[in-house]
Amino acid sequence: MTAVVREQRLAGLRWIVVGGGRREVFRALGETAREDIRAVQEAMPERDALRRWVSTAEGGARLQQVLQATRTRYAAEVAELEALAEGAGADVDDLLLANLRGDLGTDDGTGCTDLAWRRSRSFVAHNEDGAPALDGRLMLLTLVIDGLPPVTVQWYPGFLPANTFTATGLGLVWGINHVQVVRPSPAGAGRHFVARALQCAPTLDAAAEHLRTHPSAGGFAYTIGERGSGRVAVVESAAGRVAAVEATAEEPLHWHANHLRHLRDAPDVPPAPRPGCESGHATADLGQYEESLSRGRALEKMHLGPREPSGDWFLEALTSAPLPHGVHRTAAGPDPLMTLCTVVADLTGDRLTVRGASGETAVLPLTDFSRGIATSARAI
Structure with a gap:
């Protein structure tokens, strides 16, 4: 064959x-x-x-x-x-x-930011951050494998296509953020492999159950959206522990960077410090940890109140400015990373917006994107 x-x-x-x-x-x-x-x-x-x-x-x-x-x-x-x-x-x-x-418990830096919203409309948005040397190497990849649902991911060549933004033909999308684990779970498998197997999950509930029952040694935070229902959830999976929080009408806006927000008592990962407490973990890289916390502080300012955001709002939120006013990364000064790609998935409108590192931007139906169909895409 x-x-x-x-x-x-x-x-x-x-x-x-x-x-x-x-x-x-x-x-x-x-x-x-x-x-x-x-x-x-x-x-x-x-x-x-x-x-x-x-x-x-x-x-x-x-x-x-x-x-x-x-x-x-x-x-x-x-x-x-x-x-x-x-x-x-x-x-x-x-x-x-x-x-x-x-x-493996070694330092893996920081990178990537996710935003999600659910009320009358639902969105999942993702900044993929990487080293400048990877600009032009990050690509989109669609797998149409016999007997499996089609899936499109942002792909770093040489890696299992699983650790970035994903859209499946079964109607799920998610962005992934790295979470540093200083003492990996001895019973956990590789997080990329857990995430690749997740691409066959038919529903958000099945995806959350997969992560609960398939522990990873390292850590990922998943911001998951379900196109059919509009449901959105954040699932943290780190060192064999899992916590899930679903967006509600009362708390519709959720964000994630590279520090834990929900697994607060996990001893094997550096916990997010509470206000007034000294930050960090004895074996964590506190400089990189502080960078993630700084993005979190920028995201906390993005309150929307009672109004509904648009896809343009999410694109602006992720790409308009670097720290301290935004989360777009430019590899300037001490920051070693840049934003290589931004995506905004409008689950309600079946629409995906993609912006590359050069600023080129295109929109197309999310269902077409997940199946590798580009004929309906248009530049904006």
């Missing part, structure tokens, strides 16, 4: 659509993105530190612990990564290490 690959562009971003059998799709993807996979892996700032860590007795033991749990529970997803490596001519152990970097 041969996979079918086609390419298109949206808002200045390369968009790859791959269809066929599961293994064939990932092998073809590796072949198509071979140069980008090599470039992204070489650009990873934490790559050398990861290799040094897993060469120690403690780091090596932790890696094997997470690998065993991941291979046992997510054999199909591990096979996807193996096929990707095969197609790219890459070392599969290198790709596995990169995909598990947030599950």
